[in-house]
Amino acid sequence: MKKTLSAGVIRTDLPMADGRTIRYYDTHNQERSAVDQRPREDQPSIGELRLDPLLNEWVAMAAHRQGRVFLPPKELCPLCPTHDQLMSEIPDSDYDVVIFDNRSPSLRPPIGEWEMSETFAPGNLNIESPIVPSAGKCEVVCYTSDHDKSFYELSDSQVRTVMEAWRDRTRELSQEKYIAHIFPFENRGEEVGVTLNHPHGQIYAYSFVPPRAEKMLAVADAHKKRTGRVLMDDIVAREIRDEVRIVARNSEWISYVPYASRYPFEIHIAPLRPVADLAELDDRAADAYPSIAKETFKRLDGVFGIKMAYIAAWHQAPVRVGRDSLRLHLQICSVRRQPGKLKYLAGSESAMGAFIMDMKPEQSAQQLREVSL
Ligand SMILES: [Zn+2]
Numbered sequence: 001m002k003k004t005l006s007a008g009v010i011r012t013d014l015p016m017a018d019g020r021t022i023r024y025y026d027t028h029n030q031e032r033s034a035v036d037q038r039p040r041e042d043q044p045s046i047g048e049l050r051l052d053p054l055l056n057e058w059v060a061m062a063a064h065r066q067g068r069v070f071l072p073p074k075e076l077c078p079l080c081p082t083h084d085q086l087m088s089e090i091p092d093s094d095y096d097v098v099i100f101d102n103r104s105p106s107l108r109p110p111i112g113e114w115e116m117s118e119t120f121a122p123g124n125l126n127i128e129s130p131i132v133p134s135a136g137k138c139e140v141v142c143y144t145s146d147h148d149k150s151f152y153e154l155s156d157s158q159v160r161t162v163m164e165a166w167r168d169r170t171r172e173l174s175q176e177k178y179i180a181h182i183f184p185f186e187n188r189g190e191e192v193g194v195t196l197n198h199p200h201g202q203i204y205a206y207s208f209v210p211p212r213a214e215k216m217l218a219v220a221d222a223h224k225k226r227t228g229r230v231l232m233d234d235i236v237a238r239e240i241r242d243e244v245r246i247v248a249r250n251s252e253w254i255s256y257v258p259y260a261s262r263y264p265f266e267i268h269i270a271p272l273r274p275v276a277d278l279a280e281l282d283d284r285a286a287d288a289y290p291s292i293a294k295e296t297f298k299r300l301d302g303v304f305g306i307k308m309a310y311i312a313a314w315h316q317a318p319v320r321v322g323r324d325s326l327r328l329h330l331q332i333c334s335v336r337r338q339p340g341k342l343k344y345l346a347g348s349e350s351a352m353g354a355f356i357m358d359m360k361p362e363q364s365a366q367q368l369r370e371v372s373l
Helices: 063-067 156-174 211-227 231-242 283-302 347-352 361-370
Strands: 002-004 010-015 021-026 048-052 057-061 097-101 136-142 181-188 200-206 246-249 253-256 265-271 310-315 329-334 336-338
Touching (some): 021 156, 156 283, 211 231, 246 361, 253 283, 283 329
Antiparallel strands (some): 021 097, 246 253, 310 329
């Protein structure tokens, strides 16, 4: 299957040996037909969702994930293109950007007709809730075929292709009845649990609204009821007014350290013309994303002159609720405080969810701005 997207990106879908799908996002009219030559392997069966009644929050049980590949050397990297010595996850010998179904997914598409369980209804708490299949989808997003590149070292057009792939996946996954929330993210660095060093991100599409999004929605709804305004719009307006926490800006995007950041280096990137999710971004905003994203990530690595470990998380409105209350933004959190020191989520943060910050957000914004590019 071939599909033409914005910015000259063409998507080609091909089946993988075990029935998964790989999607190539190309910009040079490449013909994709390489066949996955690996032996067939059985797909793990779907896991289960359990409701933690103490918090009324879902926990996905994914016991089959224990056997995953852990930090293989470059020559055995499953995200590099296939070469003489290794048949990787990508059957072709090169690629621009690819997204394929995760081999060890925590969430899987349900078999047969999907019905939203009654137990998913907010406030409908039953501690003897029946076992719920952990429905959803997990995909891997390879940003480049170059194993050693960082995100900000990619060309503008490469980042634009990644953005197009995110928009495309958000649009398509939103159509699935069993998907309630779509979360594209990147973990970078062994400090935050990365098991593969190749530059890549992931997409988790949940069959429920995850706890943090649910809480953000409740707060945003209350703000809207009280003021008639969208909370995130007020927050961005405040950051623009205060100015001191701004890290970078262009015609379509702003990047800032939030007023009450939880991590020594936490940065949010938000579109200046607000939208609910990546699918709603127009081409003008998508075209302006590479410059602000590359500058922001480059400043982050520049602070200590080392590769910063981070989690970059796209917050989007859920697929079917809160579309007018929540706004798209990227949250980048780095756990590094100083070159040799990490911030650990210890007692107060882990057990109580109460964060203690060792550094003022204004100070970290200044450090980020002072990095020479
Ligand atoms: Zn690689």
